[in-house]
Amino acid sequence: MKALRKKLEELKLLHRIGRVILVLWVIFTVVAIGWVFCASLSTSKEIFSDKVLASGFHLDNYIRVIKLYNIAKYFMNSLIYTGLACAGVIVLIAPASYVLANYAFKGRNIIRSAYISTMGIPGIMLMIPMFMIISKLNLNKTPLAIVLIYICTSAPFTIFYLLGFFSTIPQSIQEAALIDGCSHMKAFWRAVFPLAQPGLITVTIFNFISIWNEYMWALVFVNTERRRTLSLGLQAIVDGMRTSGDWSGLFAAVVIVFIPTFILYILLSEKIMSGITGGAVKG
């Protein structure tokens, strides 16, 4: 009995140590991100002499970055590409997932397994032929190319997520709309689609974050002065760092890139947390 109690106490201790490690881990993250915020408001000299914020807030870093490095333009580019791709993927995938989830027809399982198989294909494997197709269509370095690419790369995840979601929407809703005289397609858009908002919003949050942060495809298709995304613009600043030495500007740019997804995360973290586990738990 005594040995057992001792063991239990050790275990409690283990939990306590675990909690301390957890808290230290979080402090580390907060300090690192907090320092980047502070550095973005300091001068480059202060950053180098390890005295961030010594002379108060320098909001002019942000103004300089926006003017000098075209960051505002890149921000708009990212917003346009991400917004259009998020909308496009919903228009394309929502109806398809609904049909794939609720109607039995020939080829349904083939389509499902085809999309599951895309998990085994590295994105870079598709890149060279895609580059050739896009070049042949004269779409290279155009917004249309990158939006189409993002719609295609987001398709598999969106299908998996929405398949599960649409199978929970009762078919009687579609039937009710049919009785009211809608055609099948109209019934979907008028009756089922609006009811699916919660699932569509969650999947769009995930698509937004991953497209906003995407780098590889943007590097191939829109890495020009005018068409760059924020990630590419930030990397261009990093590359220019060795000559410009504008450290505070660099950190200000990091904050600008980080802010949109961060705000989304603060507002919607509960939805994001439950969305992550939606597909993964219990296989």
Next chain:
Amino acid sequence: MKKGERRMIIAFVLPVVIVYLIFYLYPTVRTVYMSFFKTGALSSAASKWNFVGFDNYIELIKKSIYLTSFLNVFKILVIGGIAVFTIALFFAVIMQDKFRGRNFLKSIIYLPNIITPIALVVMWTQYIFSSNFGLLKKIFTALNLKGLAGIPWTNPEYSFWAMLIAFCFGSVGYYMIIYMAAMEQIPKDYYECASLEGANKLKQFWKITLPLLKETTKTCLIFWAGSAINFFTWSRVFNANPLNVGTIVPASYMYTLAFGSAHAVGSGSLEVGQATAIGVMLTLCILIVYAVVYKIFGKEKYEY
């Protein structure tokens, strides 16, 4: 099946079939096909390609940078995987106690997952790993660990480990959250029953929690393998030279062979055929890892 219904099915499903054919199937087949040709640069016409059999693959094996790149991915997959899954599982267990501030800790640990890798790389290389005012240096100095404080993380010989630490640090949150949700689904009476029979908590973890997490672990491993083998952005930007041996991975090397690189020293001439051969090898790697995971974890599920 009514006519309207059939029309809807076709109209709704046809676009995703077309996307699959054009964006996934055709490029995959094309890449495999191209890997057997000597092609030169991207712009060269298909009529000028020379069929060379497995020459691209053989030439690649002779290059040490190619072997290094695969070794790096292997290390990310195995060493990084062990680290990430151990920490994620450990954190998830600790998080099962409903203490105050738990949700806050959870969201901070997940936070790196929503930040673009480029910004994270700047944070790690310019601040945390900095040898002047870096966070790690300060922590180790405060703990009086002079040896660790002096590590020049940003030097090429440490860049692999620096990159791995930074990448894994951010990945833990994702797997932790999945494990937390999975653990919450395990019925509480299993543990009560085990307690009554005299099994202590540690034993309960090994005999109840872990076996019931089998399915979740399988899914997570598949995800992890995907992200390790698709590793590109971190490798590309972690070091100023994308061909640095510490941080090179196959995807990044493949990119350099196909598209070139403004600041890669000694990248040589563009060889698209060889690049596609790397893509094929990467795909084989993913398939092998999936096969191994399914073999180890088997098909039978515990129902609960």
